Amino acid sequence: MGTAAQACPDYNLSPGESYRASGADLYQQRFFDVIAGGQNYIWNCPNVRPGTDTGAGFFPSAPDFSFDLAKMGRYELVISVVSECDAALLINTASANWYYDDDDNGNLDPRIVLTRPNDGRIDMWIGTYDGEYCNARLELETFDR
Template sequence: MKTLVAAAALTLCAGAAHACPDFSYSGYGISASGSQLYSASTYQVIAGGSSDLAACGFSGYGFVAVAPDFELYYSQDGAYDLTFRLNTACDSILLINDPNGNWWWDDDSNGNLDASINVGRGVDGTYDIWVGTVGAGTCDASITFETF
């Protein structure tokens, strides 16, 4: 189930008593071009966090950290589709804020309760990426960035 979430969701968090995902914080920085990601790159991460997306006004659900787990500095140097996919030890979700300010969310598109998002033809800029869980716990995970 893939969803493009309205960018207004963050403004709903401003008055909330708890912290919501905030792309102004930094995640682990990765720089890559479309041609470089034609060979997939995979990174280890702990999925989950204390930010409840439903309480933050997102149409998706799940729990993520306040700061993004990753910041992908991407340059499109060809006609590539950009895909993010998870492999986790739990029921995972993926939340992405793209360079145009659009929010993307997914739950199970990669099968086995793992998330996957294809943003289509990637655009130049920073993708803020949160690896989350459906429930309030955490689990071991890996995320793969790849172009096709």
């Protein structure tokens, strides 16, 4: 049973990188380099059920990034990826909601806008639509609501 849990995105696993940021800190766009891709096909994972898009995607088990966010009350948060392949984005918010996107940033790259992000931990996985791996960049930026 333990192996099955390890074979899906799991926010209980240690992230590749962790950061703290406030809404004001992210008012200037921030960039984070990452290798997009993973071995876990999202729809084989019963623990992950995004309330947004339902496209394909392969993601690592551990989050690529974890952010401890504070003072987000007056901001919306834009999370996007720019990559050399068909990237996909999976996030789990502080309120335990899953979000997925594949192409909303254009050029086969993902973008998710959280219009009312909660303070607390948000985990992010940068995967790919087809299971390939490539260079990518996570981008975060807040905007006044």
